[in-house]
């Protein structure tokens with residue numbers, strides 16, 4: 018296989034400076050196809066910034082990003098999404114004034130090509146309901162299809178977010194701290210869910226919970242002060258003294 | 270179902286109203302109700318505060334006035350020409366403003382509306398300070414004499430009902446769903462593959478066009494297009510109507526417009542004539558401080574609570 022066949026996403030010298038402060042520093046990231054890849058590091062290491070660069074919510078100061086061998090350095094967020102790279106956000110990304118079903122349907126409806134049709138009744142979207150409910154079932158939200166999302170618990174919002182992301186049938190999912198702020202039960206639920214949906218896809222996730230990382234992820238990249246500190250599988254990385262130091266120094 | 274019955278009752282009331290209330294006053298209410306409902310499309314459903322909608326309202330009234338008076342177009346076509354002009358103007362303003370957020374969006378729309386306003390002051394066809402007077406009402410469908418106030422009223426009512434239906438359909442359409450998603454969480458909508466600027470632009474253009482339709486209709490009713498309708502005061506008034514009635518509810522802005530226009534009329538006649546702006550200002554303050562949801566929004570919340 019050629020290199021771009023092995024790796025679905027690659028960055029070369031990816032750098033982001035904010036007014037002289039380098040948040041992301043010369044990062045060469047390679048994400049293998051069908052891998053579950055974790056991006057970890059202490060608070061402020063630049064993980065979210067890397068996500069924002071990859072999904073084009075920020076423009077890199079320097080460097081290049083390729084997805085499936087295609088240069089996407091100057092694409093727009095919506096374009097990236099249409100190519101099959103869907104992200105979640107560190108703060109749960111749902112549409113609070115809609116029902117759970119409507120949330121998922123918003124993701125499904127773009128394919129119908131009627132999203133600019135302001136003269137068509139909203140009932141024309143009802144044929145997507147079955148698929149939407151199926152996705153909600155998959156994340157355990159069967160009983161909440163008609164619920165207003167603003168009234169749902171945090172854990173359910175995150176589950177809904179995953180259902181919505183799945184509706185896009187993404188080739189690659191970028192999850193920014195999917196278990197943040199969750200109780201143990203919810204963490205286990207979401208971990209299982211990620212494992213389930215990872216089949217046939219590539220996942221790059223930021224995660225602070227090292228338990229989750231060790232059970233889910235094959236490759237781990239450690240970021241510190243914007244630069245890659247080390248990379249490898251869980252055992253290699255967790256035994257690396259520099260990683261211990263980075264965490265001891267910042268966290269706790 | 271309840272909403273349908275409500276609308277039916279409202280429609281019946283509107284049909285019999287001119288036998289009880291002076292039709293010209295009612296027409297004024299309908300024109301402003303349409304203006305505010307159109308405005309709500311971009312503020313309430315698009316989440317963007319435009320402070321320049323008077324440019325579309327007033328601009329369309331000049332174009333319609335000119336089309337009827339100088340070109341001698343039939344009334345319907347004259348009104349459509351005005352709305353089309355507002356549509357084009359809305360597209361141009363929207364193209365520039367739509368990328369901005371919050372206060373910057375409001376400032377850019379205000380600045381562009383001011384430019385349009387000064388254009389109207391200096392342009393020869395607007396009649397300057399005097400406005401464009403003596404616009405002929407003409408006939409509807411080439412037969413119904415619109416000089417008759419009752420005929421004119423039903424003509425205006427028909428326009429209002431059609432436009433109102435279009436607005437409520439727009440809100441409840443596939444497009445409306447995406448618009449709601451963008452208002453709720455624009456970044457998430459982007460990450461689902463939507464070019465959000467394009468959706469916001471379409472909402473803005475629709476809003477401008479329908480605001481233009483309202484201004485065009487008003488110029489026919491009063492046979493006058495004047496600077497008042499293009500002035501930034503008007504942009505502010507429509508914000509007030511929308512907030513008072515209920516932002517992001519479909520009937521709210523129309524109710525708000527009804528209240529404001531009625532107040533203006535009664536106050537202007539009474540001893541408080543000179544105090545109209547002060548009273549409106551007070552209403553605005555009370556509205557923002559005490560009932561944010563507006564009249565219709567508060568009523569809805571009350572109904573929801575009592576169940």
Ligand SMILES: Nc1ncnc2c1ncn2[C@@H]1O[C@H](COP(=O)(O)OP(=O)(O)OP(=O)(O)O)[C@@H](O)[C@H]1O
Nearest residue numbers: 035038040058059060061062063064065066067107
């Ligand atoms: N828009 C911005 N302007 C200026 N500085 C920024 C901006 N965004 C992020 N930063 C800075 O860049 C650094 C990296 O932030 P980032 O959010 O990427 O960290 P993170 O690794 O996601 O942290 P956490 O684990 O807390 O989520 C931080 O020091 C932050 O203050």
Ligand SMILES: [Mg+2]
Nearest residue numbers: 064065066107
């Ligand atoms: Mg972060």
